[in-house]
Amino acid sequence: xxxxxxxxxxxxxxxxxxxxxxxxxxxxxxxxxxxxxxxxxxxxxxxxxxxxxxxxxxxxxxxxxxxxxxxxxxxxxxxxxxxxxxxxxxxxxxxxxxxxxxxxxxxxxxxxxxxxxxxxxxxxxxxxxxxxxxxxxxxxxxxxxxxxxxxxxxxxxxxxxxxxxxxxxxxxxxxxxxxxxxxxxxxxxxxxxxxxxxxxxxxxxxxxxxxxxxxxxxxxxxxxxxxxxxxxxxxxxxxxxxxxxxxxxxxxxxxxxxxxxxxxxxxxxxxxxxxxxxxxxxxxxxxxxxxxxxxxxxxxxxxxxxxxxxxxxxxxxxxxxxxxxxxxxxxxxxxxxxxxxxxxxxxxxxxxxxxxxxxxxxxxxxxxxxxxxxx
Amino acid sequence: xxxxxxxxxxxxxxxxxxxxxxxxxxxxxxxxxxxxxxxxxxxxxxxxxxxxxxxxxxxxxxxxxxxxxxxxxxxxxxxxxxxxxxxxxxxxxxxxxxxxxxxxxxxxxxxxxxxxxxxxxxxxxxxxxxxxxxxxxxxxxxxxxxxxxxxxxxxxxxxxxxxxxxxxxxxxxxxxxxxxxxxxxxxxxxxxxxxxxxxxxxxxxxxxxxxxxxxxxxxxxxxxxxxxxxxxxxxxxxxxxxxxxxxxxxxxxxxxxxxxxxxxxxxxxxxxxxxxxxxxxxxxxxxxxxxxxxxxxxxxxxxxxxxxxxxxxxxxxxxxxxxxxxxxxxxxxxxxxxxxxxxxxxxxxxxxxxxxxxxxxxxxxxxxxxxxxxx
Numbered sequence: 001x002x003x004x005x006x007x008x009x010x011x012x013x014x015x016x017x018x019x020x021x022x023x024x025x026x027x028x029x030x031x032x033x034x035x036x037x038x039x040x041x042x043x044x045x046x047x048x049x050x051x052x053x054x055x056x057x058x059x060x061x062x063x064x065x066x067x068x069x070x071x072x073x074x075x076x077x078x079x080x081x082x083x084x085x086x087x088x089x090x091x092x093x094x095x096x097x098x099x100x101x102x103x104x105x106x107x108x109x110x111x112x113x114x115x116x117x118x119x120x121x122x123x124x125x126x127x128x129x130x131x132x133x134x135x136x137x138x139x140x141x142x143x144x145x146x147x148x149x150x151x152x153x154x155x156x157x158x159x160x161x162x163x164x165x166x167x168x169x170x171x172x173x174x175x176x177x178x179x180x181x182x183x184x185x186x187x188x189x190x191x192x193x194x195x196x197x198x199x200x201x202x203x204x205x206x207x208x209x210x211x212x213x214x215x216x217x218x219x220x221x222x223x224x225x226x227x228x229x230x231x232x233x234x235x236x237x238x239x240x241x242x243x244x245x246x247x248x249x250x251x252x253x254x255x256x257x258x259x260x261x262x263x264x265x266x267x268x269x270x271x272x273x274x275x276x277x278x279x280x281x282x283x284x285x286x287x288x289x290x291x292x293x294x295x296x297x298x299x300x301x302x303x304x305x306x307x308x309x310x311x312x313x314x315x316x317x318x319x320x321x322x323x324x325x326x327x328x329x330x331x332x333x334x335x336x337x338x339x340x341x342x343x344x345x346x347x348x349x350x351x352x353x354x355x356x357x358x359x360x361x362x363x364x365x366x367x368x369x370x371x372x373x374x375x
Numbered sequence: 376x377x378x379x380x381x382x383x384x385x386x387x388x389x390x391x392x393x394x395x396x397x398x399x400x401x402x403x404x405x406x407x408x409x410x411x412x413x414x415x416x417x418x419x420x421x422x423x424x425x426x427x428x429x430x431x432x433x434x435x436x437x438x439x440x441x442x443x444x445x446x447x448x449x450x451x452x453x454x455x456x457x458x459x460x461x462x463x464x465x466x467x468x469x470x471x472x473x474x475x476x477x478x479x480x481x482x483x484x485x486x487x488x489x490x491x492x493x494x495x496x497x498x499x500x501x502x503x504x505x506x507x508x509x510x511x512x513x514x515x516x517x518x519x520x521x522x523x524x525x526x527x528x529x530x531x532x533x534x535x536x537x538x539x540x541x542x543x544x545x546x547x548x549x550x551x552x553x554x555x556x557x558x559x560x561x562x563x564x565x566x567x568x569x570x571x572x573x574x575x576x577x578x579x580x581x582x583x584x585x586x587x588x589x590x591x592x593x594x595x596x597x598x599x600x601x602x603x604x605x606x607x608x609x610x611x612x613x614x615x616x617x618x619x620x621x622x623x624x625x626x627x628x629x630x631x632x633x634x635x636x637x638x639x640x641x642x643x644x645x646x647x648x649x650x651x652x653x654x655x656x657x658x659x660x661x662x663x664x665x666x667x668x669x670x671x672x673x674x675x676x677x678x679x680x681x682x683x684x685x686x687x688x689x690x691x692x693x694x695x696x697x698x699x700x701x702x703x704x705x706x707x708x709x710x711x712x713x714x715x716x717x718x719x720x721x722x723x724x725x726x727x728x729x730x731x732x733x734x735x736x737x738x739x740x741x742x743x744x745x746x747x748x749x750x
Contacts, residue, residue, distance in 0.1 A: 040695055040702045045682070068669065068694045076672050076690050084686040294443065297451050307420070311459040315451050319443045320415055326701060327415045 004140075004183040004210055006242050010352045014234065014261040017351040020211075020242055022140050023181040024080070025087045027055040029242060030258045030351075032344045033090060033266035034337055038063045039073075039083040042271050043329040044337070046085045052306070052334065053341030056088040056141075058266040061133055062097035065123065066116045070136035078138030090141035090266070092246070093130045093172075093187075096148050096215075107147065109164070127171035139182070141211065144172035146187045148216055158191035165189045165215075166203040173207050183210035185244060191216055192225050194232060201236035211242040214262070218247040227256050234261035251280055251343055255363055258347050259356065270340045274333030277321045279308075281339060284367045288332065292374045293318040306338035307331065379515075379558040379585055381617050385727045389609065389636040392726040395586075395617055397515050398556040399455070400462045402430040404617060405633045405726075407719045408465060408641040409712055413438045414448075414458040417646050418704040419712070421460045427681070427709065428716030431463040431516075433641040436508055437472035440498065441491045445511035453513030465516035465641070467621070468505045468547075468562075471523050471590075482522065484539070502546035514557070516586065519547035521562045523591055533566035533591075540564045540590075541578040548582050558585035560619060566591055567600050569607060576611035586617040589637070593622040602631050609636035626655055626718055630738055633722050634731065645715045649708030652696045656714060659742045663707065667749045668693040681713035682706065 006029075008018040020027040034041045034049055036057045041049050049057065059079055064070060073082050080086055095112075098105060102114035102123075111126025125133075130145035146165035149157055169186045176184045186204035190196030204212055214233050217226045226248075234243050244264035245257050254265055270280060279286040281301040288300075296314035304310075308317065308331035320328040343363075350359035381404075383393035395402040409416045409424055411432045416424050424432065434454055439445060451457050454464055470487075473480060477489035477498075486501025500508075505520035521540035524532055544561050551559045561579035565571030579587060589608050592601045601623075609618050619639035620632050629640055645655060654661040656676040663675075671689040679685075683692065683706035695703040718738075725734035 038695070038698045038700060039691070040700045043701045043705075045702065045705065067698055068690070072670060072690070075670065076688060082688070082691055082694075084691075295447060295450065313451060313457070315443070315447070316414070316457055316459075319457075320413070323413045323442055325413060325415045326418045326704060327420065329701060330418075330420065330705070 003180055006211070006240065008240070010354070012351045012354050012356040013259065015258050015347075015351045015356050016261060016263060017348045018263070022088045022183070024140055025055065027088055027264075028344075028348060029263040030254075030344055030347050031055055031264045032254065032340050033058045033264065034271060034340075035060070035266055035268045036083065036085070036089075037268070038067065039079060041333075041337075043275060043326070043333040044271070046083060048334055049085075049337065050087065052337040053345060054337065056090060057085055059089050059091045059137065059139065060097060061091050061094035061130060061137070062101065064091075064137060065094065065125075065133050066118055066121075070133040074136040074138075080138055088140040089138070091134045091137055091139035091143065093143040093145040094125050094133070095130070095146045096246075098125055099148055099150060109167075111145075112147075127168045128175040131172055131175040135179070141183045141185060142176060143213065144169045144184065144186045144209070146189060146215060148189070148219070149191075151219055151221070153191070155191070155193055155196075158189075158193060159196055162189040162191075162196050162200050166200060169204055170207050173209070185209055185211040185213050185242075187213040187215040187246070188233065188237070189216045192221060192229055194229075197229065197233050198236055201233070205238060209241070211244060211264075212237040213244040213246050215246050217245065218249055218253070218267075223253060223256070226253070227260065230257055230260040230262065251340070252364075252367070254340075254343065255347065255360055258351075259360060270336035271333045274331075274336045275329040277328070277332065279317075279332050280336050281371070282363075282366050283369060283371050286371050288314065288317045288321050288328075290318075296375055298372070298375075300335060301339075304335065304338065304342075306335045308335040378555055381586070381615065383615070385729070387726045387729050387731040388634065390633050390722075390726045390731050391636060391638060392723045393638070397463045397558070399515055400430065402463055402639075403719075403723060404638040405629075405719055405722050406430055406639045407629065407715050408433045408639065409646060409715075410435070410641055410643045411458065411460070411464075412643070413442065414454060416708075416712075418650060418701070418708040419646070421458060423709055424460075424712065425462070427712040428720060429712065431465060432460055434464050434466045434512065434514065435472060436466050436469035436505060436512070437476065439466075439512060440469065440500075440508050441493055441496075445508040449511040449513075455513055463515040464513070466509045466512055466514035466518065468518040468520040469500050469508070470505070470521045471621075473500055474523055474525060484542075486520075487522075502543045503550040506547055506550040510554070516558045516560060517551060518588065519544045519559065519561050519584070521564060521590060523564070523594070524566075526594055526596070528566070530566070530568055530571075533564075533568060534571055537564040537566075537571055537575050541575060544579055545582050548584070560584055560586040560588050560617075562588040562590040562621070563608065563612070564591045567596060567604055569604075572604065572608050573611055576608070580613060584616070586619060586639075587612040588619040588621050590621050592620065593624055593628070593642075598628060598631070601628070602635065605632055605635040605637065626715070627739075627742070629715075629718065630722065630735055633726075634735060645711035646708045649706075649711045650704040652703070652707065654692075654707050655711050656746070657738075657741050658744060658746050661746050663689065663692045663696050663703075665693075671750055673747070673750075675710060676714075679710065679713065679717075681710045683710040
């Protein structure tokens with residue numbers, strides 16, 4: 001049985017490329033993880049998600065514990081079998097979504113009680129319960145249970161919250177125990193304050209995790225503030241473990257994060273955009289709703305090999321979006337996930353070749369040109 | 376270039392099996408045509424529709440003329456290219472949907488003017504305009520423009536409407552002209568009155584079509600009344616041409632129609648049911664919403680080879696329906712279309728083997744047993 005391991009194969013500046021090995025398959029880094037919130041990447045068949053090049057999915061503990069419940073998924077053989085995805089799955093801890101979605105939250109040192117946003121039912125999460133749930137789901141990469149303070153927050157509140165998360169990180173580590181082939185990641189907090197980030201990194205490193213996430217970013221602080229944290233935060237973490245930036249992001253966020261030493265990311269953006277008529281291409285964002293596309297026989301991106309670009313015109317994509325057809329979300333989500341994975345493959349190849357700067361310059365130049373001109 | 380042709384290969388009682396040949400491929404009969412109303416079979420990729428065994432799709436003239444318009448589709452290379460379906464397409468004439476969906480209809484001998492149900496814009500359909508639209512779409516099997524009287528209707532109204540449709544059938548024939556490789560089908564009307572059905576069949580046969588539809592059924596008259604018409608109506612039509620029963624139906628409607636000599640059918644039922652949590656199996660109908668499925672690890676139908684049955688439990692299908700996930704409609708539609716095509720394949724094989732009665736008896740017996748018992 002393969003144990004969980006991480007091997008770096010090349011670096012270029014602060015950027016890194018390598019492979020995470022798990023019993024369920026390899027994850028090429030830098031990796032983008034599509035989000036399968038409720039045991040499905042919305043509008044996609046799992047085999048199609050794999051066809052885009054995804055090595056790993058993210059599942060949401062909060063959503064799955066409410067519906068259909070972790071115990072039910074365990075009885076049914078685990079999340080992989082349930083959702084027909086045999087490759088690695090990372091689950092978040094539930095902490096972030098409790099704060100953003102649940103109501104009637106009550107936070108104590110022990111954990112958090114809350115009411116479901118679905119039916120108002122009462123639930124409880126703590127480091128121990130989060131570890132239990134993620135084990136019931138059968139997650140390959142388990143996230144420590146943390147607290148993410150609501151913004152805006154004072155530095156004092158951020159510090160207090162971060163220190164609570166560090167105590168919960170220790171409890172998560174203790175509750176996780178020894179599970180060969182499965183990994184536990186700690187989550188750095190500390191907002192945009194360097195001293196707090198360093199304190200958090202030191203606390204996590206002292207506990208010891210299989211990987212380290214940078215949490216508490218992509219919560220509305222803006223790209224500049226995020227990059228200013230990423231200019232130093234990855235360097236505070238052990239070099240020989242994967243570094244995961246949670247909830248990021250737009251393509252240029254991803255490129256900037258990889259340049260700064262991030263190995264893993266996840267975001268709902270490509271799938272959510274696909275359902276609202278937004279496509280991401282090498283030339284930036286395309287709003288397929290726009291009437292300029294209604295007679296356009298050209299594909300979204302002539303260089304893209306996804307089914308939406310190979311087989312359909314912009315005029316068709318415009319038509320099915322306007323008429324509210326499900327194939328609109330299916331095709332645009334597929335395209336967006338394909339584009340994201342192609343971007344990751346490009347980043348990995350560029351780092352391996354020591355040509356990241358050239359790749360990034362071309363990436364920005366083509367986006368600056370913008371979408372092809374209307375016919 | 377293959378001309379449009381029909382070759383019967385076997386009969387069993389009144390039931391027939393054969394092949395319709397077109398330049399875009401063969402259609403094995405009896406055939407079920409999935410409905411691709413607005414240039415998409417809802418919730419399905421066209422390659423998945425083909426994978427279920429469909430040889431031909433139906434497109435709706437009424438919907439397509441409104442959005443994105445026949446002229447636009449023609450400029451974009453025709454409906455096949457537009458929707459990425461290279462195989463045969465049958466288009467209806469628009470007449471039925473004008474009557475059921477449009478508002479402010481004004482019917483004259485010349486044709487019908489109406490307001491779009493989408494945006495209220497004014498439109499016109501006549502035999503000549505319907506032929507023009509279906510040519511612009513690039514339809515392989517074009518339907519004559521007819522009128523379907525709103526029910527309930529007096530026998531006098533049905534007769535009057537049928538005779539108008541027969542005059543329109545002649546005008547459709549004249550306007551269609553000679554288009555090698557493309558077919559024009561006439562549509563028999565006459566309600567549930569045998570004398571009117573015979574009069575209609577004689578009128579159509581005198582004009583001469585490449586195939587003949589039985590129209591004006593499946594409009595709420597019930598299976599018994601429909602079968603009582605089908606007991607004689609197909610026999611009024613030329614034996615050497617395909618017979619198409621429009622808008623039918625449930626699996627047992629299909630079996631009964633095939634037994635009575637029908638070669639082609641279409642219906643939104645399998646795709647529409649798929650989006651509302653209804654599955655059709657060899658054992659009848661399954662309502663996946665029902666709580667009895669929430670812990671059931673078994674597939675919808677263990678003998679079915681569709682992706683929904685091969686890769687997912689009833690518990691998963693229940694979960695994604697309850698959480699409103701798109702994959703619910705995608706999987707159930709795929710299953711339903713697969714089941715329908717498997718039923719057609721079974722009917723064809725049974726007719727070819729002269730064993731239709733046995734096949735039909737087994738079909739009804741398994742349905743009578745009902746769904747598998749809850750765990």
